[in-house]
Amino acid sequence: MEFKYDERVLKPGYTSCLGCGEALAMRLVAQACGPNSIFTNCTGCSEIFTSRYPASSWAAPWIHSLFENSAAVASGVYYALKHKGRMPQVNVIGTGGDGGTADIGLQCLSGAMERGDDILYVCWDNEAYMNTGVQRSGLTPLDADTTTSPAGKASYGNDRPKKDLPMIMAAHGIPYVGVASMGYYRELAPMVKRILQIRGPKFLQVHVVCPLGWKSDPAKSAELARLAFETGLYPLYEIIRGETKPHRPPKDGWRPVEEYLKPQGRFRHLFRAGNAAERITRIQALAAANIRKFYGPDAVPQFAKDAEAKLAEAAKATA
Amino acid sequence: MAPQGRQEILEGAMAVAHAVARCRPEVIAAYPITPQTHISEELSTIVADGELQAEFVKVESEFGAASVCLGASAAGARAYTATSSQGLMLMAEVLWNIAGMRLPVVLACANRSVSAPLSIWCDHQDADSIRDCGVIQLHAEDAQEAVDQHVIAFKAAEDRRVLLPVMVNLDGFLLTHVFEPVELPDQALCDAFLGKYEALYKLDPGDPMSFGCFTEPDKCMEGRWMIHDACLRSAAVIEEVSAAFARTFGRNSGGLLEEYKSADADTVLVAKGSICGTIKDVVDELRDKGRRVGLVRIKTFRPFPRDRIVAAVRGAKRITVVEKGGSFGSGGVVTPELKDALYDAGLRIPVSGFCVQLGGREVAPDGIQEIIDRVEKGEQVHYEYFRLKKAILPDLVP
Numbered sequence: 174m175e176f177k178y179d180e181r182v183l184k185p186g187y188t189s190c191l192g193c194g195e196a197l198a199m200r201l202v203a204q205a206c207g208p209n210s211i212f213t214n215c216t217g218c219s220e221i222f223t224s225r226y227p228a229s230s231w232a233a234p235w236i237h238s239l240f241e242n243s244a245a246v247a248s249g250v251y252y253a254l255k256h257k258g259r260m261p262q263v264n265v266i267g268t269g270g271d272g273g274t275a276d277i278g279l280q281c282l283s284g285a286m287e288r289g290d291d292i293l294y295v296c297w298d299n300e301a302y303m304n305t306g307v308q309r310s311g312l313t314p315l316d317a318d319t320t321t322s323p324a325g326k327a328s329y330g331n332d333r334p335k336k337d338l339p340m341i342m343a344a345h346g347i348p349y350v351g352v353a354s355m356g357y358y359r360e361l362a363p364m365v366k367r368i369l370q371i372r373g374p375k376f377l378q379v380h381v382v383c384p385l386g387w388k389s390d391p392a393k394s395a396e397l398a399r400l401a402f403e404t405g406l407y408p409l410y411e412i413i414r415g416e417t418k419p420h421r422p423p424k425d426g427w428r429p430v431e432e433y434l435k436p437q438g439r440f441r442h443l444f445r446a447g448n449a450a451e452r453i454t455r456i457q458a459l460a461a462a463n464i465r466k467f468y469g470p471d472a473v474p475q476f477a478k479d480a481e482a483k484l485a486e487a488a489k490a491t492a
Numbered sequence: 493m494a495p496q497g498r499q500e501i502l503e504g505a506m507a508v509a510h511a512v513a514r515c516r517p518e519v520i521a522a523y524p525i526t527p528q529t530h531i532s533e534e535l536s537t538i539v540a541d542g543e544l545q546a547e548f549v550k551v552e553s554e555f556g557a558a559s560v561c562l563g564a565s566a567a568g569a570r571a572y573t574a575t576s577s578q579g580l581m582l583m584a585e586v587l588w589n590i591a592g593m594r595l596p597v598v599l600a601c602a603n604r605s606v607s608a609p610l611s612i613w614c615d616h617q618d619a620d621s622i623r624d625c626g627v628i629q630l631h632a633e634d635a636q637e638a639v640d641q642h643v644i645a646f647k648a649a650e651d652r653r654v655l656l657p658v659m660v661n662l663d664g665f666l667l668t669h670v671f672e673p674v675e676l677p678d679q680a681l682c683d684a685f686l687g688k689y690e691a692l693y694k695l696d697p698g699d700p701m702s703f704g705c706f707t708e709p710d711k712c713m714e715g716r717w718m719i720h721d722a723c724l725r726s727a728a729v730i731e732e733v734s735a736a737f738a739r740t741f742g743r744n745s746g747g748l749l750e751e752y753k754s755a756d757a758d759t760v761l762v763a764k765g766s767i768c769g770t771i772k773d774v775v776d777e778l779r780d781k782g783r784r785v786g787l788v789r790i791k792t793f794r795p796f797p798r799d800r801i802v803a804a805v806r807g808a809k810r811i812t813v814v815e816k817g818g819s820f821g822s823g824g825v826v827t828p829e830l831k832d833a834l835y836d837a838g839l840r841i842p843v844s845g846f847c848v849q850l851g852g853r854e855v856a857p858d859g860i861q862e863i864i865d866r867v868e869k870g871e872q873v874h875y876e877y878f879r880l881k882k883a884i885l886p887d888l889v890p
Contacts, residue, residue, distance in 0.1 A: 208697055213563065220704075224705040224706060225705065225707075225708070226705035229705055231702050233697060234695040234697055234700045234701060234702075235701075236702075237703070237705070237706075238559065238563070238589050238703075238704055239559070239585060242556070242559035245555075245556045245559030245560050245562075245563065246559050246560075246563035248551075248556075248559075249519065249521070249560035249561060249564035249567065250563040250566065252519045252521075252547040252569070253518065253547075253563070253565075253567035253568060253569035254567060255547060257518075257569070280555070281552070281556050284552030284556050288550060
């Protein structure tokens with residue numbers, strides 16, 4: 174997608190890292206929303222790299238208040254515009270990272286969704302607190318090495334799987350929940366344009382690669398994001414008025430999780446000697462469950478079923 | 493809607509709600525907490541009955557309430573919330589941000605003790621503990637003042653020389669739940685007095701701006717100074733707005749201080765809030781007996797009216813601050829600020845600080861008189877928990 178400078182909603186010159194998935198996704202989403210939108214932003218990378226006073230990359234009205242209140246501020250903007258008779262002509266877009274959305278900001282987000290506020294909230298999920306130096310969040314995947322869930326002699330990193338934020342949002346009964354990926358960046362803009370036609374609260378989670386935090390090659394961010402989907406570890410889908418529509422499955426079939434894990438430094442410890450193979454089996458089983466959930470039991474590839482069987486066997490042996 | 497332009501017997505919180513409605517806030521966001529609840533309940537009823545065209549946002553917390561007000565104000569709407577105690581604590585982070593972004597949100601604090609121990613009753617530790625965040629703080633003595641100070645609050649907050657949030661403090665239960673004769677501000681006068689709110693800067697796709705950018709150390713301090721400067725300068729605006737209010741509505745409810753029989757007083761008490769009613773009764777009684785006692789009542793606690801207070805107490809032989817709060821490990825809140833002002837003015841008048849009514853314990857006139865008797869006998873205390881019941885303290889306390 175090519176933009177003319179004058180028409181850009183997020184102007185170039187922001188100071189994100191090389192290969193930053195959040196910047197790419199944000200640029201595309203902002204452009205799809207267009208200049209007739211008001212954006213709210215959690216504290217975090219995107220706020221920092223777009224708004225160093227007195228400069229700002231934002232050509233649309235934009236506000237950053239605090240870490241945990243982006244959704245509530247968006248609600249406030251929405252009610253002000255509603256009162257002034259300017260809704261739904263203006264798009265009110267709340268944004269935040271995974272920590273600001275799923276952890277510290279979950280309460281404000283839940284409030285906005287439950288009240289039925291006509292806003293779109295977009296969560297840039299790079300799976301850790303990157304702005305403060307790669308600390309674990311509720312959306313950090315199982316076994317990821319972060320600065321507060323470090324892999325060590327007695328640890329495989331983050332000891333919990335990701336919190337299922339989209340399903341928490343879906344449980345609010347809102348008209349739209351979507352999970353997208355910067356790996357399929359061409360799909361983002363049309364998707365957002367379609368979402369904005371829906372009235373009421375809308376939630377979109379976008380998987381975005383952070384080369385700094387994931388210790389991955391900045392040139393391969395989009396490829397890596399696609400692998401997250403193609404391995405089944407990051408299911409992409411939409412729930413439109415209660416109806417679940419999974420993303421079309423990968424063209425060349427589901428891939429083993431190692432293909433996604435191996436290029437990332439945050440999973441490097443899983444490929445060292447010891448019983449880390451069992452951990453990869455565990456992650457493969459998570460992927461199998463995702464594939465089964467969204468594409469049915471027949472879609473689960475044999476290697477994934479094998480991993481599940483192996484895990485069940487190991488569980489039996491320990492019992 | 494309640495009748496206008498004449499006195500009627502109203503509950504304080506209800507009167508405040510009707511006064512707020514007449515200020516025509518466009519967005520109201522509030523979360524239940526005792527003893528504030530009657531304000532937001534009544535406002536939601538006024539909106540539900542179609543008597544006020546406003547968005548009443550049913551938020552999930554006080555943090556959400558303040559954040560919704562922040563967003564609404566940034567988008568150019570007149571925004572209002574009300575809270576108490578823990579709710580104010582939960583709002584604290586947002587209040588700093590609202591002040592820093594110079595958004596004229598108005599809120600009420602129905603003053604209540606802060607847990608623990610849990611108490612729903614009145615003291616000032618909630619409001620006192622957010623004194624440093626750039627929120628202008630007014631204190632009402634009675635329901636009429638609480639009503640009128642809301643009108644003054646919107647006017648002062650939105651004044652372009654100020655652009656800061658204003659919080660009207662009214663003592664929980666003592667004012668919120670007591671029925672008093674109140675005259676509500678006339679709607680037409682209120683409309684003329686306040687006018688429609690036009691934001692200086694707002695979130696508007698027609699004129700896009702960025703709010704809440706981050707600053708490097710070379711610029712942050714100036715941003716903070718602007719808040720301090722605006723807050724200091726708001727004192728003159730509050731006086732100006734209060735004078736205009738008095739001319740329009742015929743009541744002198746605003747201002748920075750009230751000087752009650754203090755001009756020639758040897759003993760001057762300093763206090764804020766509803767306890768001043770009790771103090772005035774004691775002052776009257778003692779005056780009848782020929783004792784030269786007076787009260788200086790703080791109506792505006794932020795900005796702190798240093799010069800005015802020094803001028804009001806400079807003739808006194810002794811000053812006694814009666815506080816409903818304090819700073820654990822230090823002493824009072826109002827007392828040291830007063831001493832600071834006196835010191836800079838070169839005045840060495842003895843100042844005593846008494847902490848009373850924490851968690852709603854009643855101080856009847858005899859208590860105030862006891863304080864006056866003690867200081868007039870030459871006693872001076874730095875900061876004392878007045879009438880502390882040592883007998884009920886557990887044994888482990890030395």
